[in-house]
Amino acid sequence: MPPPCFRVLVGVKRVVDYAVKVRITPDHSGVDTANLKTSMNPFCELAVEAAVQLRERLGPERVPEIVAASVGPTACQETLRTALAMGVDRAVLVNTDAAPVSDSKAGSALQPEPLDVARTLAALQSRLQSNLILLGKQAIDDDSNQTGQLLAGILNWSQGTFLSKIEAEKEQDLLQVDREVDEGIERLRLRLPSVLTCDLRLNKPRYITLPNLMRAKTKPIETLSTSDLGVALRTYWQIVRVDEPPARRQVTMLKTVDELVAKLQQLGVLDRA
Amino acid sequence: MLWLGRAFGFREAPKHSDVLSRLWWRCCYHHARKWYPGDCVCGCIADHRTGSEWRFESRERYTEVCPDARTPLRVFSRQHGYCTVEHALKREQVGAVASVTRLEVPLPSGLQRNRERTGVLSPGKRFRREVSSSSSSSSSSSSLPPQSTVASAGPASAHSASAPSTSAWWTAPGPTYYDGRHTHADEVLLGTVLDSDRSGLRNTVRAFAHEYIAPYAAAIDEANRFPREQLWTELGNLGVLGVATANAYGGLGLGLVEHCLVMEELSRASPSIGLSYGAHSNLCMMQIERHGSAAQKERLLPPLCSGVWVGALAMSETGAGSDVLGSMRTSAYQRKRTTAAGELRSGWSIRGTKMWITNGPDADVVVVYARTPELESHSASTSTLAAVESASSSSLPKQSKPKLTAFVLETAQLGPRYRVAQKLDKLGMRGSNTCELVFDDVWVPDDAVLGEPGLGTTVLMAGLDAERLVLSAGPLGIMQACLDVVLPYVRERQQFGSPIGTFPLMQAKLADMYGALAASRAHTFGVAASVDKLTRQIGEPTPPASSKHGGLNPQLRRFRKDCASVILQNAERATQCALQAIQALGGNGYISDYPTGRLLRDAKLYEIGAGTSEIRRILIGRELYEASHATK
Known part of the structure; x- marks a missing residue:
């Protein structure tokens, strides 16, 4: 019996670049994302790198296909190109331009929510027949940290979250993974099919080389709509108000402990001796 | 010549003959003198990717891992503790992947350790050659000249011996002054040359340069050492060394605009790496590509593209x-x-x-x-x-x-x-x-x-235009680097109770620097895009050198004054920009903790190298004068 294959699906999200300073919209309904530089969510980069490394370690026979998928507007193609340049074979864009997230109040600027993304990826999985789904543990824009867990629940697959290490066992459909939990490292053995979400220390994403960047232009990006997959994007949340974090107040540097004590007493924090 | 070693089987013990000992001598000589590019007949392997070198324990071991030992050996790359050895059947076929077989040879453990310690861009450790007679069981080794004599006889051996074996100067990354994401004065390019492909290329190079070059720029300057082992093959991997070289020779086959984009980003991270890059990829490789025969190109360009050679x-x-x-x-x-x-x-x-x-x-x-x-x-x-x-x-x-x-x-x-x-x-x-x-x-x-x-x-004249144009992106990168340092500084530094960036005199500096950068960027890429477009229209960029227009198409010939004026303006602006940056930083600008002093020293080169400003002015003036005479 030949060793089991890993047919990998990697979910990537297009987010506002981490180096960009964002602004809140005047009506406090969200973040003004118009004309901001976007890039692939850094945790998704880790997932792509993990998939490519898996193939490098196991060989193309055991990892015959790596597909990257993104759910979002047409501009997500750019993000998928990045994944293709990193070594993914082909990409699928589930385009939400035609059927944006329906919301009575805020309009079309909303992103698909984790539950719908998970449903979309589940529908995509049944098309692609993947048996391993790699995701970032969370996106740096909404910090939801839900998609992977929801997806594993929908598919009823094993799940490994916050991974710092992924190892495939020889000749078996087992994965040994290390999770970063509060107490330390938790080592799990998972049976395929699995959903894995990647944490920061899993790997260091490779830099894209120019030949690969140019080769990525010739790799296919398939575009599907949400209706092709039988998914309707809805809103389950209501964003009440978005505010900037409170600005830091003016800080005074004090030189000695005595000064500090005097100041605290003056403010009424400390009792006078 | 060395490649004649093919004529002698090395499965049997080498016989003592004049020719053979000369071969051996030459081989050792090259190893002692510098890292010889691999195809070696005596069983030692130099790995240019890491600058390392090691020997097989014995000639038997060598023939064991290398069944066809009479063919030259060449080490191409190293992955996961193994190096890939490729046998080229003929010297001429080196680089032609179709005709090689691959073998995996375990690396010496020292190299692996080294790699783990410093990650992807680990500096390879140089292995000293040891005298082979003790370990080699070959009966003829005593008949060959002892290597220690050879090493000391080589006139340039002092050069390799003086290189310290440690790479301590490289290991500590310094601060960077930009985030690897943004550029100022992009606005002048957005509507014209900067399409999505090119900005993708530029972002890729910028991300690499920001992470792998910029943190070491100060160390490179201080040590005055060229980081060949650490960087050059990585740049080859990245694909920038052959950015304008034809695909057939391992390049990307892109134009001058892309070449300038790469040059700018590398210079922004470290102007000296940018200069070496310009000399390598433009001055040397473009001339070979433009004027070389097919055989010369096939022999020389692939290793230059991959960064194995400099x-x-x-x-x-x-x-x-x-x-x-x-x-x-x-x-x-x-x-x-x-x-x-x-x-x-x-x-x-x-x-x-x-x-x-x-x-x-x-x-x-x-x-x-x-x-x-x-x-x-x-x-x-x-x-x-x-x-x-x-x-x-x-x-x-x-x-x-x-x-x-x-x-x-x-x-x-x-x-x-x-x-x-x-x-x-x-x-x-x-x-x-x-x-x-x-x-x-x-x-x-x-x-x-x-x-x-x-x-x-x-040949010389035909190369100068492209040389000036591509090198003029160097001062562009320096100007950008000046703004990278100054803008955060004036926001942070406070005097009289407010950031110095709020003072009009400081804002005037920012305005001057920005204006200089924007003008230079528009000028550089405008000319580069025009030359590229014309080159594509003409199709064949290089008429034979014997033609009367000096190896340049007459339509391209009229860009000579433009290429010269781009570098003239950029170089002088960059020096002024660096001076302004020092002034903006005040006392901090004058000390070496901040990069502004280095940027000034680096910027000055472009007013001297590749033609002085004076010669450029004379050239432009003469071209204009002669053209006005022709139209009269």
Whole structure:
């Protein structure tokens, strides 16, 4: 019996670049994302790198296909190109331009929510027949940290979250993974099919080389709509108000402990001796 | 010649013969002198990716891992503790992947450790060659010259011996002053040359340079060392070394715009790496691509593209700077020579010295210009040379117009009569090694001639325009680096209770710097895009060097003044920009903790190298004057 294959699906999200300073919209309904530089969510980069490394370690026979998928507007193609340049074979864009997230109040600027993304990826999985789904543990824009867990629940697959290490066992459909939990490292053995979400220390994403960047232009990006997959994007949340974090107040540097004590007493924090 | 080693089977113990011991000697000589590019007949392997070298324990071990040991060995890459060894069936096929078999040879453990310690860009450790007679069981080893003698006999051995074996200077990354994501004054390009493909390319190069070059820029400057082992093959991997080289030779086949984008991003991270990159990918590789024969290109361009080799161009001499054509003293004479195999080959003997050669100490390939006086005597009447560029040449008598010939040399094959005289201690651009090259009757075969004998002037002239244009992106990167330092500083630094960036006098500096950068960027990429477009329209960029337009299409010829004015303006603006940056930082700008002083020292080079500002002005003025005369 030949060793089991890993047919990998990697979910990537297009987010506002981490180096960009964002602004809140005047009506406090969200973040003004118009004309901001976007890039692939850094945790998704880790997932792509993990998939490519898996193939490098196991060989193309055991990892015959790596597909990257993104759910979002047409501009997500750019993000998928990045994944293709990193070594993914082909990409699928589930385009939400035609059927944006329906919301009575805020309009079309909303992103698909984790539950719908998970449903979309589940529908995509049944098309692609993947048996391993790699995701970032969370996106740096909404910090939801839900998609992977929801997806594993929908598919009823094993799940490994916050991974710092992924190892495939020889000749078996087992994965040994290390999770970063509060107490330390938790080592799990998972049976395929699995959903894995990647944490920061899993790997260091490779830099894209120019030949690969140019080769990525010739790799296919398939575009599907949400209706092709039988998914309707809805809103389950209501964003009440978005505010900037409170600005830091003016800080005074004090030189000695005595000064500090005097100041605290003056403010009424400390009792006078 | 070394490749004749193919003629001798190495499965049986080598016999003591003159030819063989000479082969052995040459091989050892090259190893002692510098890292010879791999195809070696004595069982040692030099790995240029890491700058490391090791021996097999014995000749038996060598034949064991290498079943066809008579073919040259070449180590290409190293992954996961293994190096991949490729056997080229013939020397000519090196680089042609179709005809090689691969073997995996475990690396010495020291190398693996090294790799783990410092991650992806681990500096390879240099392994000293050990005297082989103890470990090698070959019966003939005693009949070969002992290596220690060879090493000390090699005239340039001091160079390799002086290189410290540790790479401590490289290991500590310093601060970077930009986030690897943004550029100022992009606005001037957004509607024109910066489409999504190009900005993707630029982002890729920027991300690499920001992470792998910028943190080390200060260390490179301080150590005055060229990080060949750490960076050069990585740049080859990244694909930037062959950005304008044809796909057939391992390049990307892109144009001058992309070349300038790469040059700018590398210079922004470290101007000296940018300069070395310019000398390698433009001065050397573009000349080979433009004028080289198919055989020369196939032999030289793939290893230059991959960063296994370093390229240089040798034009200036101590007495021949601005007046390079008129005063060139390095000469080549036709000489026949009996090779080791006993055949009589015609070739050239080169004599002279070349000064201020960027990448010279590290170069594996050098493009050299030399006078060929033998061709001058009987060709005075038929000469159709292009106008001599330098200003003073017009004052020389006409009959003294020299005939040059361009050569492209593989330094590893030149023997002891070629040597690197001294590495020069420079004001700026430290880490981009510069030296004097000495040719003491170096004999090279006919196939080392680049272009045609006697037409070196046209080869030289045809390369200068692209050289000026691509190098002008260097000062662009420096100006960008100045803004990268100054903008966060003026926001953070407070005087009189508010950030100094709020003071109008400081804002005036920012405005001047930004304006200079934006104007330079628009100018550079405007000219580059025009040249690219015209080159594509013409299709064949290089008419034969013998044509009367000096190897350049007449339509492209009129860009000469533009290429010169781009670098003239950019270079002077960059120096001013760096001065402003120092002033903006005040006391901090004057100390070496901040990069502004280094940026000033680096920027000054571009007013001197690749033609001084004075010569550029004369050139532009003369071109304009002559053009106005022609239209009248």
